[in-house]
Amino acid sequence: MNIKSILAKPIAKRIQNRVYKWAAEPKKTQEKVFKKLIAQAKNTTFGKDHNFENINSYQDFKTNVPIRDYEDLKPYVEQILQGKSDVLWRGKPLYFAKTSGTTSGAKYIPLTKESMPFHIKAARNALLMYIAETGNADFVNGKMIFLQGSPIIDEKKGIKTGRLSGIVAHFVPNYLQKNRMPSWETNCIDDWEIKVDAIVEETIQEDMTLISGIPSWVQMYFEKLTAKSGKSISEIFPNFNLFVYGGVNFEPYRNKFEKMIGKKVDSIELFPASEGFFAFQDKQNEKGMLLLLNSGIFYEFIKADEFFDENPERITISDVELEVNYVMIISTNAGLWGYNIGDTVQFTSLKPYRIIVSGRIKHFISAFGEHVIAKEVEHALKAATEGTGISVNEFTVAPQTNPDSGLPYHEWFIEFEKEPLDMTDFISKIDSKMQEQNSYYYDLIIGNILQTLKVTKIKKDGFQDYMKSIGKLGGQNKIPRLSNDRKIADKLTSKKVQS
Structure with missing residues (x-):
């Protein structure tokens, strides 16, 4: 057995104990996060504009901080781009994660020195929790591929800017660098079809054990591998045993994947976004992902069917119910406040708090009042x-x-x-x-x-x-x-x- 897999198991158990410790005290954990966020941002421009100095309770927060989307946040982002510090959060952001907006054009989501580590830690912990639960650490010995955006970083007014997945590529731990695929040069290719072809060439002879990405794009990679080799994925990569995904529901793809792979493999679902890393699957046989309550994010929820009312009710995790469709609202140590990320979630468990992503509040059909999600x-x-x-x-x-x-x-x-x-x-x-x-x-x-x-x-x-x-x-x-x-x-x- 490789030294990496041997060392991973005791580390995984320690992380599992830490995670379930805060998960066992969810309300206390979120209250601590809330107080810290308000205290650290009270002298920012946003904090002064919204009376943070006098916010002592969640009710005070709701009174002073309205729900907002990117259009409402944009004036503060513009101040940062003009060179101002202490606008949404202390100092200036380390990065802007650039995302595509529907009404706003490109959106620039701040990542700070306080928020960035949580993106990395959450992805790491998801893998360690899997090891702690299953005892399977063999995948750390082989090659791992992360189908992601280009890691090339631009600058916008002195602040480094790129796609979140590309920014995260700069933070891959040293102990994983030798295992990581594809090469840096291939990862920097912009054209997706050319990039996938290059990834196929680089990986087809490798011992791939972990493959990660959005299912639709991993499917494209698998199809190209099969077309080139005439073999199933498990024949090409006999030690491939863990699929990590996020971004969309995997269920519509599962049957196709199992046929392409030629066997069943374990999977881990993640819920990352430019605005924060919100949840990961902590149990193979439990429905839903563990909501990360200890990651510098304070969560609020609004029932989806009330969201467009004039004054919808905002609640915390203390008052959520199972299987109700909620719009998730966040306040974070990256300087997002009462921010609607656009995703809807449902709780599958309250002990601990686990969620599934049920859709997008803007992605629905109600042309006839049917509210289909x-x-x-x-x-x-x-x-x-x-x-x-x-x-x-x-x-x-x-x-x-x-x-x-x-x-x-x-x-x-x-x-x-x-x-x-x-x-x-x-x-x-x-x-x-x-x-x-x-x-x-x-x-x-x-x-x-x-x-x-x-x-x-x-x-x-x-x-x-x-x-x-x-x-x-x-x-x-x-x-x-x-x-x-x-x-x-x-x-x-x-x-x-x-x-």
Whole structure:
């Protein structure tokens, strides 16, 4: 047994004990984080503008700090870019993580010397918690690949700027550097297709044990490996035994992955974002990810179906309930305050606090008042494909409010790897599961407001072609599971399978 795997096990047990210690006192842990954040930021521009000096309770905080999104934060970011210090947090940010915005153009999310270590520690702890639970540390002996954005860093007004995954690449611990793939030069390639081809060439002869990335882009990597070698992934990498992913629900991809790999492998789900590293899967057989309450982030929650009310109720972890769809609001040691990250979550456990990501507050369908969310469409598709041999590469859903004839409907754009033998039965199963999950959708179908959903088949690589056409192929970019308009749908129509 390699020395790395031997040393990893006692370290993993120590980390597991530390994590479950704060997880056992969640309210005390969050109260401590809250007080520290307010104390450290009270002399910042934001702190002075929002009366931090007199904030002594969560109620005071809600009174003085409104919920905001990036547009509301932008004036403070602009002050930082003009050279000011002590604006959102003490001093200046170490980095800006550049992300794509829908209404704001590029967004620049601050990363500070206090917040940056938590991004690294959370990723490390996720692996160590897995080792502590399973006793499997063999993967640390082989090569590990992280499919991520370019680590090339630019500067904006004297502050280093890049994609989060590229920034994090600069912080990979020394003991992992020799195991890490791909090479620095390959990682710096901007064109995603060229980059994946180069990664295939570099890794196909290596002993890959851990593979990490957004499922859709890892799938592209696997497909290229298989096309080049004519072998399954487990034949190419016989010691590959751990898949680490985040960004999207893995369930729609799971069957396809198991077929491509040729065996089942363990997986760890992560919930990282430019705004913070929020959760990771701490148990292989428990649903949900452990919410990181001790990572310089104070969490608030608003019920998703109340979010657009004039004064929605804001609550802390003390008052959340199981299986309710919440918008997650954060305040952080990077200087985000009452900040809506746009994700919706549901709690699967309150002892300890575990969550699943249920969707995006801006990604829903409610063209007819049905309030359909990503979790529902993903669950419906899984139910219709499970145990059938049907395999789906990618999909998205949009309303068709103005059909050529008949009632409106939900249109499902699906790229199949293996199509259903009976499309009518497949559609019926999805629609039944949607009605079962969503009472509003059920009422609309029964009341003859909507007709049964329709499926539009998309050509092989049609979704990749679409993402390439809008300049979002690869990296952390992903297809929204659903939209309340036809912007994506209209573009995908040109990529449908002609009948």
